[in-house]
Amino acid sequence: MEAKNKLRMTKQRQVILEELRKVKTHPTADDMYQMLRKKMPKISLGTVYRNLEILSESGIIQKLDVGGTQKRFDGDITIHSHVRCVDCGRVGDIDVTPKYNLEEEAQKMTDFMIFRHRLEFTGLCPICQHKKKATA
Amino acid sequence: MEAKNKLRMTKQRQVILEELRKVKTHPTADDMYQMLRKKMPKISLGTVYRNLEILSESGIIQKLDVGGTQKRFDGDITIHSHVRCVDCGRVGDIDVTPKYNLEEEAQKMTDFMIFRHRLEFTGLCPICQHKKKATA
DNA sequence: CTATGTGATAGAAATAATTACTAATTACAT
């Protein structure tokens, strides 16, 4: 009788979730689409977008906005930060948990009501470091 | 004799820079366009985009990517963080300087070469707080 | 088992933000 969580676990949704959890690369929606069509050639890009959106709204996965033009997705929902390679856009995980409450600090400085923070790094991934060295 | 910084100070560029430095609202490119056409009706949206890009690449202004679909710009290039209102998208400044070197901490956890960090908050701006209260 | 309602899908079209193109104009060094 109450508002239920009507989430059908369709084949597409299941494969999307499985695939995202399998990789550690923080793929874009289109990356996912390219990966998925190998196992499910008729899957639609719209379906990939819609399901990544639904899954992240349900808190089952994470939608990332780490700069660059495309959103990325992460099957790991534990609290962690990210680094983005300024050259190739590749995104890696970083476990830096600030040792004090950033939200509390921030709240003292503003009349916004602070909910949460997001800490992100920029840098150069191992592959692009290597390329730079080769060119130099 | 050396590679010079060929930055012509055109009327448009100057007005764009002046206007951005005048406001504290972290406008989008289109916000800027709307503001600017009042003083310079024939300015083109493309010109606004290009100049904001050039100015931020030169380090004269800052390009922000605080989530949402549009990039925002900030005439204040001193180191500070931002809050984004989850309801209306408005962006505010926050002066929280972490009390230890986040980059150094992060570098221990990854094989990326860390350059810098970005700390951002999400919350509710004063205006939307008020609206929420009124509706409740 | 068959009907029915509701959510989900594929594929295509639409939208939003940004970037690229082009011919005309302008800033600035000489």
Place this chain on the structure above:
DNA sequence: ATGTAATTAGTAATTATTTCTATCACATAG
């Protein structure tokens, strides 16, 4: 004053994402 490369306005193109629509899948009621 003049040559020239940078910049402009206006428009077209591109990119990422969302919406639309007809069809399909699945749970439940009869």
